[in-house]
Amino acid sequence: MASRKSDSILFRWVKGIIHNKKALSGSLLVLSFIMIAAIGPYITVDPNAFLDTPLSPPSASHWFGTTGQGQDVLAQTISGARQTLLVGFATGFFVVLIGALIGGISGFYGGKVDDVLSMIINVFLVMPGLPLMVILASWLPPGPLTLTGVLVITGWAWNSRVIRSQMMALRDRDFVSAAIVSGERNIRIILIEIMPRMLSLLASSFIGASIYAIGAQVGLEFLGLGDVSTITWGTNLYWASNDLALLTGSWWTFVPTGICIAFVSFGLTLINFGIDEVTNPRLISERNWRKYLPKGKGNDGITPVIKNHA
Amino acid sequence: MYSIHCIYQYALKLSPMVLICFILIFNCCTQHEKNSGPPPFVISQEQVSSFVRNFNPLIPSGSSRWPTISGIYEPLFIYNSMTGIYVPWLATGYEWKDGNLQLDVTLRENVIWSDGEPFTANDVSFTFNLKKTNAALDPRASWGYLKSVEAINNHLVRFKFLRIFVPGLHALTEQAIIPKHIWENIEDPVKFTNPDPVATGPFTEILRFDHQIWELGRNPHYWQEGKPAVERLRFYAYPTNEQATIALINGEVDWAGNFIPAIDRVFVGRDPDNHHYWFPRVGGSIFLYVNTTKPFLDNIEVRKAISLAINRELIVRVAMYDYTIPAHPTALADGLAPWRSETATENGDWVAYDINRANEMLDEAGFKKGPNGIRLLPDGNELFFDISIVSGWSDWIRAAQVISQNLKMVGINTRVKTRDFGAWLSSMQNGEFDMGIAWTEKGPTPYRLYRGLMSSEFLKPVGETAEVNWHRFASDEVDSLCIAFEKTSDRDEIKQIIYRMQEIFVDNAPAIPLFAEPSWGQYNTKRFTNFPTAKNPYAQISPNYPPENLLVLVNVEPK
């Protein structure tokens, strides 16, 4: 009996995403990269092996050419996806988790708890991220765990803030009061009553944080603050720059990786656009509305008159 | 509303045109180089984001501008690593006396400071005594063996030693000498930035100093007649290797000491007539250090087998772009080639690539391969080692990746582990590492190299900081050889000592030499000529080894 509800909310949501062009194309884009990350390393040549003349341009044997060390760029691009996406999504997950925890507690309980927590949130928000990231990353042993940790430390505050204000708005709604009056425990109210209402916010926070994490991660690795002996998109760019790829005209060593990063981020952004539209049906209605208007006629604040439309 | 939309659309159409206009305007307004006088000699040695005006030649940290100790100030002698001799500079000669406990140095007579004051022995003794009173200015700890430095007359300086320490000559003769009449008035010489240096070198006049660019003009009173031929030096702040390389490729830089990948294509190919490089192997060798306190690695045969498993040719190609060659069995690079012992060279057959022999040796040593093809320790655990590299030191990381793949072939599992420099250094110094790639001690003789590798002088237990000898190997015989070395100035005796040290090294394989460390040097002959070359090796070309580059500075000529 009770199970219908969760199916239903999730179902409605998934349906909304599938019916939204932006969200669908974004999801497909991101999913295809996840697929590449998952199975890619099993079908390419060894990305570490030193195979051919360094910096040879794209050819039949090496579709994307070779690096400054004669490694296969295609293989490196594909296997680089794995750790980059893993760190990106893991950071996204932890950022939302911490955001939901701290922002949620802060927004739900209010009062002194909120004073202290929101102060901490705001302090982290105004603190410039990159210097802190650079200092932290250079201190800790390089690797995916460090990257994730550093990115979470510098990135959680924004989501906490957003979740906190949403929580504050929902907390004052009558359905929460009703749950309190019926004797529900706070933890259950937060998890079962409020969190499902924030699903779209949590999802878009997760996506936003993942975009941030992928970008910042690549930046840190590019500076050489990651573990450059592993293969990620960031270290690919690091090595490309280290081998003076652009000076030597070997654009193929860094363009594929850059494009991949942009495509993943763009795909995620599209999903967020889609979530925005799904949660805000007015936008779609307005688009449909526009179709009825004569060409070139904009919305000038005058209700259109269209007689005898189909 | 409509109008805004229109403007926007026009703006879209116009934007490329606007951009082009912009560029044209900028290009017109920006005055290009004023063509006054001969072209400056542009050198790229330091990679900094902005320059700080500091010409204090005594500060050890390298925070004073290049060429403070090799162009503005000068030493008594310059060790020429290409010829292996001490070139008399501010001094004309030296003599050991009193059973090598006293050193008399005769100074050149016609030297004048750039402010017109004469250069005397008092300046030399003042320089050394200033280092005595300010320990921080004595990074090579000369006063650990010096007793006194006195000016006997205007042109004779006498160094007295606490103990016999002949190798000290090198440090003493390379010391940049400062003028007493200026520095005796300086309150804290350690924190003195010396913005307007008074010196004896070929270039002493600061013509311009901005954060991005500075210029150094000729010394009007320079003691070498007609030199330097170059009017002024110019330095740009190139913060990254990439930026410095761009400038070099574009022909903006006349002399540099950068690492450039694929240099033939990238640099020489741009202008084959004028763009040249020369990477003589005058430095030390790069080593793979293995921690001899760890089980398995404490076995001499194992260390030799590891060495045999390493494909040095591949490392040199992949990590070093073939700019260097695999290490010599004695670990002595070309610069020290005259010191090589034939016996040692023969015995050092383990500095080679032979996978089969490596496997055999490991089998014989009793480490059998387990089910995964990985060799097992006596306790049944699979072998697994970290190869520690400083993060960002990309050439070595590449080398370590090759080594890691090589060792897998002989059943040793390794992981390349990059760490921040500070963390890396302390783990190496404390002996808390498995394997790691690092440099060796350098000097005019192989003495410092072998002392650092095998003497018990620096041996520390694991967990305590050892300045050198991180791999923790000691030999009593090397200790006594060191003492003998420090006491003699006899060339034959020295040679015998060094030969013996080499034999001990190849027998024990305390560390594994990988490849010779090249000295980077590029030059552009479009505007200047008479650079040292392989055909005319009057000095090494690299500007990275002061004070040797003084030889280049005074010899380069405008075209």
Next chain:
Amino acid sequence: MPNPILSIKNLNVEYITQSDPNHAVKNVSFDIQKGEIFGLVGESGSGKSTVVQSILRILPPPAIITGGQILLNGEDILKMSDADVQKFRWRQISIVMQSALNALNPVLSIRQQISDVLFIHQGLNKKEADVRVKELFDLIDINHDRLDSFPHELSGGMRQRIVLAIALALMPPFIIMDEPTTALDVIVEREILFKVLELRKELGFTILFITHDLNLLLEFAERIGVMLQGDLIEVDNASKIGQGGKHEYTKKLIGSLPSATGPRRHDLIPLPDKKDDKPVPLLELRNLCKSFNLSGWINPKKLLAVNDVSFTINKSEIVSLVGESGSGKSTVARLIARLIKPTSGSIILNGKNIFESEPRKASLAYRRKVQMVFQDPFGSLNSVHTVYHHLERPIKRHKLMDESKIYPYIIDMLEAVDLSPGVVFADKFPHEMSGGERQRVAIARALSLKPELIIADEPTSMLDVSIRLDILRILANLRNQKNVAILFITHDLASARYLADRVIVLQNGKQVEEGLSEELTKNPQHHYTKQLIAAASPGWLKKNLENL
């Protein structure tokens, strides 16, 4: 009829949605004569606001006018060019919108907002505009020192008068008033309406007045149109509509209006079965106070929302707490429901001071005995859960019965609040039900714990007039059948009179009067109560108009 100033013929409006367009206004036609007051009444969603916004053509997307004519002095507004539309707006027709706070730009001063109209339409310069703005301020009796105020610095009544001033700025012959007083308290509402009618007498403009409150309209409108689900079902003289009209729906509307004065109509809400038992006190409030911190930690301001309130609710009694917004009545409700903590004072339940026995958090036992129904039925139900979940949770939490018995019990509960078949409703989500059905679910949820007291905080104010009475009936029946006491909180003295046994009047956090409901409405003592009753009695406006 001759010479209508505005004539609407076969007006059709659709809202474009993701699926099928929503036909919001269907073939609506009516005329308005010069100088008359025409009232348009209907519930939310009836299309009345859509009609008036189409007149000005200010319906925001995704609305499309799909047919008909709107003739203003014979010219069809729907055929005008865009430039002409801009010109006729405000010069010919102005509008006073429902919520004055939202109609005013929060970041512009009042002076700027009025001047904008004068600059654009009359081309006045700054000085001339200033003179005119001051004249308008005089017209609506607001002191000139408010000229440079911002909307948030003014009270609701003042804001509505400012909007009125803006509407009068160009002295248009026709003013539309779209629920201009709905957000205001009765007494302020009365002042505003009085001001409007006074000005009309002076200036002679025509009024199209839209409201959901037929009672109000009957006070002053000359003709009235009734709208239902996009159709205009009836247009007639106010007197005829007041007698019940022709259409069933109109009759129902008229019939569902309890009045605060006059003889009690016994057909509306069932009275309790008379009991002679001595009243047993259930819940007692003693000197309850609650203050809120307003701003800042440097120099905090306090607002005393509830100031020394004491009263008793007896077992199976209905007590009504009446007051305007800001009187503190909802705060009292939340204090009793223990959603907030009082600053001082005590609450005694069944003779036990609960702040002594359970000072930090309300115990489960307390929660079970005291339940609450909230004002907004959509807000008080969680849109992600089914009706079943809403009813099941409290029962499970309080371990009221075996798992197996829960389902039939819930179905019973649903049917007890007239949601049948219960099996169907149990599976619905809140958004699949109407407002009245949602409020019944909320009542069923409160009821499912078999509480001794239900606090009903304005349970009908968000509902359409026609179903308010149903909810009141359900509450009355609950008391009769389940012997539960009810604290009924409302701003509407009339429904308090009909539902409650006793009425307590609150003003600015203070208790001003208490009495048996019939007695209090017949014979109020406090002058505030008198004002309230006067404002809620039919004919109050007419009496005053005659004095004009």
Next chain:
Amino acid sequence: MSTSIQYLLRRLGFYAIAAWAALTLNFFIPRMMPGDPASIIFARFRGKLNPEAMVALRETFGLTDEPLMGQYFTYLKNLLSGDLGISIAYFPQPVTEIISTALLWTIFLAGTSLIISFSLGTLLGTLVAWKRGGRLDSFLPPALAFFGAFPYFWLAMVALFAFGFGLGWFPLRHAYGDAVTPGFNLPFIIDAIYHAFLPALTMVMVSLGGWMLSMRNTMITTLGADYITFARAKGLPSKMVMLKYAARNAILPNFTGFGMALGFVLSGALLTEIIFSYPGQGYLLLEAVRAQDFPLMQGLFMTITLAVLGANWLVDIAILFLDPRTRR
């Protein structure tokens, strides 16, 4: 107005706490790093330096063995008196001197591009929201989002090599050319703008989309407000409704976001600086970290933090003027 002052003071108090937190982190993080500067210098000489000199070196750099808390209080005291210590990498230059010029360039470059991208983005967001569903709206947001998806430094690299190295249209490095003398003169100013053009352009390209989208979103919400419908009913011209009624309100939440996003945008600016060899704080920071130059690192982190906090305070003041509701 006293309440406004109270509001500003309260914000100032918050910034003081934020600054203190940043400074404390700043102190403890580098000190938890293994390794110390003297050994780094030793290593810089790759063995040429005699080990015996280490002790003397440590002494020179003022690396004491004082307990951490003691060092912490000395550190705070020195900061309050404006003394950021002496750089290790640039010994014996005081940190303040190294940082000051770099800070000015960073503020110039990052500030200009931030203001350009914020104003342009806000303007575009206004237009796009106003004409939502139109051609501009279906094209601009995805296009700008696509540019925004690239890492700052990647676009900077491509721009540098395409327009600087390849085509030679723009200078390859530095904030001004060699031929001009820094100071308040026209050639210098033109040259500085010329040098800042390409880095600023890449930063604007990456960040423009974000500003535009957030303005578009708040604008769409605002356009649904009653006062917009009311303003239209008043017969006001469209442009007036768009700018004076809608955009004027929609910009407020964006402005708050502007303050919050400063730190994030500055991070991108630092990376761009490194690519373009712009003499700002970006490369200095990397250099300081690599040399473990504690004082310089601390100085940089502190100045960047204070710059962000200061900018936030300016935003607070601006909001006070823009939004009468905060003036209550």
